[in-house]
Amino acid sequence: MRSSFVDPLFLKEVGPIAFTRQVERVLLHLGFTDVTNIDGSYDQGGDILARRNGERWVFQTKWKSTASVGAASVDEVVKAKDYYSADRAAVVTNSRFGPSVLRRRDELLRVGIRVELWSGKELVQLYGEERAFLNRLPERPLRPYQSEAFQRVTDALDEHQRALLVLATGLGKTVIGGEVIARHLSRHAAGRILVVAHTKELVEQLERALWFHISKGTRTQLLTGDHRPDDLRGITCATVFSALSYVRSGYRPDLVVVDEAHHVAENGYFAELLDLLSDVPQLGVTATPWRGDRYDIRHRFGEPVYTLGIEDGMRLGFLAEVRYRLFADNIDWDFVRAASRNNYAIKDLNARLFVAERDEAIRDRLIEAYERTPDPRIVVFCRTIEHAERMAILLDQVPQWKGAEAVHAELHRRERQLRLMRFRAGDTPIITAVDILNEGVDVPDVNIICFARVTHSRRIFVQQLGRGLRLRQGKSHVEALDFVSDIRRIAAVLNLRERVSADEVETLRLSNTGTRFEFSDRAVENLMQEWIKDAASLETALDEAKLQFPDPNVFSD
Structure with a gap:
C-alpha cells in the first residue's frame, strides 16, 4: 500500500494543495468526468467540480496532519453547492470526521439536504474495490501512426538517449509521451520521471493527462512554485525553473520529457536543465518546432524521429475535416493600384492594404456559420484582451449566445477554469480568447473557429487551428472563418492548401473528405496567388521584408 497515491502516510506528507490533486485522481478512477480543480482563495467552499451520471458534484477537500475535520466544512460545502448550482455535495479528507460533523450531516439530511462524507479510511477502501475503482483509467488503443511513433521514440531513446517527436495538435503527442513513460516504469518500477513544461497550468494538465497512462500504483506529484515535495x-x-532548482541541488531523474519543446532555446533555464542532465535520456515533444529566434531545437534533441504535421493529419483523415474560408473582401483596391510599382515592408503593407472589418460584420458571419452547424461550439481568437472582452459583450447580445465569455491571461486562474468548464459542458456556446488556448487546452467539441483580425505567427496559427481539429464522435468537420489582417496569413493558408493536396487550384476538395480552403472574393484570391509565388517563405517573413504588387488591373473589376 506504500506506493499508492491514497496511502495515508503519502497523503499526510503532500499537504493541503497536493491532497486536492490526489482527490481529483480518485474521482477519475471512480468514473467522474469534467473534473475541475477550483481550489484557492474565494472558492466559495468548493475545491473540485465534477460530473457523474448526469449530475454535477462539488467537493470540499480537507487535509489534516493530525486533527479531525470540524462541522464548519459541511456548511461550507452546502454553500458551494448553491453557488456552483451543483446537484450533489461531498467533503473529502485524508483524516477523519469528528462527531460534530456527523451530527451536522444528519441535521441537514432531515431537511432534505444530503452531504457525502469521505474519510481517509474510506479512500483506502475505495482504492481496494476493483469493481468501483479502476486499476487504470480507460485508454484508447493507439492508432497505427501512434504505434509507429511510439516505436521510433523508444528505439531512439534506447540507442541514442535523445528523441524529438513532432505531431500536430490533436494527433496525440501527450498520448505517445504517456506510453513512453509507462514503458519506462514497467521496466524500472522504482524509476523517477521528470516531465517539464514552461507554465504551471500546462504542468498541471500534463499530470492529469498522464494519469490515463499509468496504473493506480504509480504516484505523481507537481513541482512548481506552489508545490515543493x-x-x-x-x-x-x-515547471522549468522549479525543476532546475531541484536538479542543481542533486535531484537525478532517469528520464526527462519536455513538453512544448519549441520553448527550448540555445540558452536559458531549459538549456541549463538539459545540460545538467546530459547523461539522462531526453524526449522533446511539440506540435510546432519553429522558434521566433531561429534556434533549431534539433541541435538539442536531434532530428525528429517521427513527424506528422497538420497537413498530413488532415490529408490522412486523422484530424477533422476543415472548411476554411478567408474573408479578404476588405482589400483596399485603390491602394493596390497606387502601390503596384513600389516595394513595401510587410508591416506597412498590412496597415494600408487591409481595411479593418467591423466587429458587427464578423458577428453576422458567425451567426451564418452557427445556423448551418449541428451542435455548434465556437472559439473566436482575438488580437488583444481588450478586443476579446469587447467581442464577448457584442456576442452576448445575440439571443442564442447568452453567456458568451472571454478567456484570457488577466483573469484569475479559477475564473478561467470555470469559464472553460462551462464551455466544455455546453453551458456557454461561444468564447473569445487571445493566446490562452494556444497550448495545452483540450476542447475537442469545438467545431467553429474564428480568427478575428489576429496578427499572424506560424506557430500560433497551427496551434489555434489545431484547437478545432480534434476528432470526436458526431463531429463531421470544423469550420474556420479567417478575417485577414496580415498578408502572411494568406500565405500560410495558401501553403497549407497546397501541401494538403495539389489536385485542384481554386477550391480544394480532398478525395473522400469535405476539406476545402477558399476565398470569399475570387479577385482577391487571384491577386494573392499571383503575388505570393513563394507562400512557404513569405509565411515566416519578418515585418521588415519587402514585397511588390503585380499589376492589379488583371484581377479586380
Whole structure:
C-alpha cells in the first residue's frame, strides 16, 4: 500500500494543495468526468467540480496532519453547492470526521439536504474495490501512426538517449509521451520521471493527462512554485525553473520529457536543465518546432524521429475535416493600384492594404456559420484582451449566445477554469480568447473557429487551428472563418492548401473528405496567388521584408 497515491502516510506528507490533486485522481478512477480543480482563495467552499451520471458534484477537500475535520466544512460545502448550482455535495479528507460533523450531516439530511462524507479510511477502501475503482483509467488503443511513433521514440531513446517527436495538435503527442513513460516504469518500477513544461497550468494538465497512462500504483506529484515535495519518486511534473532548482541541488531523474519543446532555446533555464542532465535520456515533444529566434531545437534533441504535421493529419483523415474560408473582401483596391510599382515592408503593407472589418460584420458571419452547424461550439481568437472582452459583450447580445465569455491571461486562474468548464459542458456556446488556448487546452467539441483580425505567427496559427481539429464522435468537420489582417496569413493558408493536396487550384476538395480552403472574393484570391509565388517563405517573413504588387488591373473589376 506504500506506493499508492491514497496511502495515508503519502497523503499526510503532500499537504493541503497536493491532497486536492490526489482527490481529483480518485474521482477519475471512480468514473467522474469534467473534473475541475477550483481550489484557492474565494472558492466559495468548493475545491473540485465534477460530473457523474448526469449530475454535477462539488467537493470540499480537507487535509489534516493530525486533527479531525470540524462541522464548519459541511456548511461550507452546502454553500458551494448553491453557488456552483451543483446537484450533489461531498467533503473529502485524508483524516477523519469528528462527531460534530456527523451530527451536522444528519441535521441537514432531515431537511432534505444530503452531504457525502469521505474519510481517509474510506479512500483506502475505495482504492481496494476493483469493481468501483479502476486499476487504470480507460485508454484508447493507439492508432497505427501512434504505434509507429511510439516505436521510433523508444528505439531512439534506447540507442541514442535523445528523441524529438513532432505531431500536430490533436494527433496525440501527450498520448505517445504517456506510453513512453509507462514503458519506462514497467521496466524500472522504482524509476523517477521528470516531465517539464514552461507554465504551471500546462504542468498541471500534463499530470492529469498522464494519469490515463499509468496504473493506480504509480504516484505523481507537481513541482512548481506552489508545490515543493520532498519525495520525487514516480512521476514529477514540473515547471522549468522549479525543476532546475531541484536538479542543481542533486535531484537525478532517469528520464526527462519536455513538453512544448519549441520553448527550448540555445540558452536559458531549459538549456541549463538539459545540460545538467546530459547523461539522462531526453524526449522533446511539440506540435510546432519553429522558434521566433531561429534556434533549431534539433541541435538539442536531434532530428525528429517521427513527424506528422497538420497537413498530413488532415490529408490522412486523422484530424477533422476543415472548411476554411478567408474573408479578404476588405482589400483596399485603390491602394493596390497606387502601390503596384513600389516595394513595401510587410508591416506597412498590412496597415494600408487591409481595411479593418467591423466587429458587427464578423458577428453576422458567425451567426451564418452557427445556423448551418449541428451542435455548434465556437472559439473566436482575438488580437488583444481588450478586443476579446469587447467581442464577448457584442456576442452576448445575440439571443442564442447568452453567456458568451472571454478567456484570457488577466483573469484569475479559477475564473478561467470555470469559464472553460462551462464551455466544455455546453453551458456557454461561444468564447473569445487571445493566446490562452494556444497550448495545452483540450476542447475537442469545438467545431467553429474564428480568427478575428489576429496578427499572424506560424506557430500560433497551427496551434489555434489545431484547437478545432480534434476528432470526436458526431463531429463531421470544423469550420474556420479567417478575417485577414496580415498578408502572411494568406500565405500560410495558401501553403497549407497546397501541401494538403495539389489536385485542384481554386477550391480544394480532398478525395473522400469535405476539406476545402477558399476565398470569399475570387479577385482577391487571384491577386494573392499571383503575388505570393513563394507562400512557404513569405509565411515566416519578418515585418521588415519587402514585397511588390503585380499589376492589379488583371484581377479586380
